Amino acid sequence: MGIQKEVSQALGDLIHRHSDKLTPADTRLLDVLMQDPVRAAMENGTAVSSRAGVHPASAVRLARRLGFAGYPEFRSFIQANLIEGGGDFENPAARMAARLVRADGNGLMASLLDSEISALQQVRNIVHDADIRAFSESLRDSRRVLVLGRGHAASLSALIALRLNRSGYVAVDLGSHMHQMAEALAALSKDDVVWLLAFRKASPLIHEVRAIAANRGATTLALTDPRAARIDPLPDHQISVSRGRAGESQSLVVPMTIANAVILDLAAIDGGRSLRALGAFKTFRATCGLTKTLL
Structure with a gap:
């Protein structure tokens, strides 16, 4: 199963649980998120709202209706599924996005070094x-x-x-x-x-x-x-x-x-x-x- 399908499935489960609360603006936002979850994992709420053609605050309201404290927490949910969804990473864009997500907040160089060190350490046991x-x-x-x-x-x-x-x-x-x-x-x-x-x-x-x-x-x-x-x-x-x-x-x-x-x-x-x-x-x-x- 591809990584984008994993993210889309996670979003789909959320939508199903909260479908009775969703507005037309929410639906437009979710359409944008579902079409390109890799891009969604990298963008803030304002950017996603702009692509959906809705008010900048709509992304925050959607996140709260789905049970999150705000859009950053909702984006973290998307990112976690992107990284840990178990996808096959055949899509080069998905691989790049997942690496950028891991680097976000920790620094790109530090993230790359940690990744290489971790991979080399497991070689000792194999x-x-x-x-x-x-x-x-x-x-x-x-x-x-x-x-x-x-x-x-x-x-x-x-x-x-x-x-x-x-x-x-x-x-x-x-x-x-x-x-x-x-x-x-x-x-x-x-x-x-x-x-x-x-x-x-x-x-x-x-x-x-x-x-x-x-x-x-x-x-x-x-x-x-x-x-x-x-x-x-x-x-x-x-x-x-x-x-x-x-x-x-x-x-x-x-x-x-x-x-x-x-x-x-x-x-x-x-x-x-x-x-x-x-x-x-x-x-x-x-x-x-x-x-x-x-x-």
């Missing part, structure tokens, strides 16, 4: 060293690593491929080579690793690449959040962890931290391969003569 080691051992023993993330995960996919290449591993960010994806996958073998990243939902392409990897016998790793956890066939190793609760920032901090842990653990178990490659790359970059802006 992701264990053995999970990280399963990923790093697969990477260490691979001939080649193909990394794929779509949407917001694409930026992390590119970063993982970059770091693996600098650590001396052959890694390809499939997302940046869409026009050559077939060529990259055609050579896939049991000696390769496919690392999939999926947040919010796994795209059809993720499932298609996973099926090809399974058919070719390649090892598949998946780093997902719970909404995208279902990948068929199941990956050989998967880490699924929340990037934050509904209404929180749900940024890349959590999956990026896990990816960094995997690459760091890889350096600890590959007999110095990563460290030697990083040293050699630093020397090359300093002496290659390429324009510094390219590096």
Whole structure:
């Protein structure tokens, strides 16, 4: 059920309980609120009244008829349902509004930091060293690593491929080579690793690449959040962890931290391969003569 439907249902229940008290002005206000509850959660009573074409005080009177002390308390009710309604947050505007609601009164930066810290803290209880080691051992023993993330995960996919290449591993960010994806996958073998990243939902392409990897016998790793956890066939190793609760920032901090842990653990178990490659790359970059802006 979508988050806007959750808010609309909560308003609908209120209207049903107090329908005998409502005036024509109340009905016009409620029509505006029901049409766009996300916007309603962000606006004050004067703004909502203006959009409904009624007297500025009408929103206050409506709130009181619905059992609230005033419009601010009524808006807090709408906001609480927006944040805690259990919606799927498929609507980007709803996600943004829910985050702004959480930040209201506490400060935007403080709210974002609290969200990130809370999401990172829960990783301690979900992701264990053995999970990280399963990923790093697969990477260490691979001939080649193909990394794929779509949407917001694409930026992390590119970063993982970059770091693996600098650590001396052959890694390809499939997302940046869409026009050559077939060529990259055609050579896939049991000696390769496919690392999939999926947040919010796994795209059809993720499932298609996973099926090809399974058919070719390649090892598949998946780093997902719970909404995208279902990948068929199941990956050989998967880490699924929340990037934050509904209404929180749900940024890349959590999956990026896990990816960094995997690459760091890889350096600890590959007999110095990563460290030697990083040293050699630093020397090359300093002496290659390429324009510094390219590096």
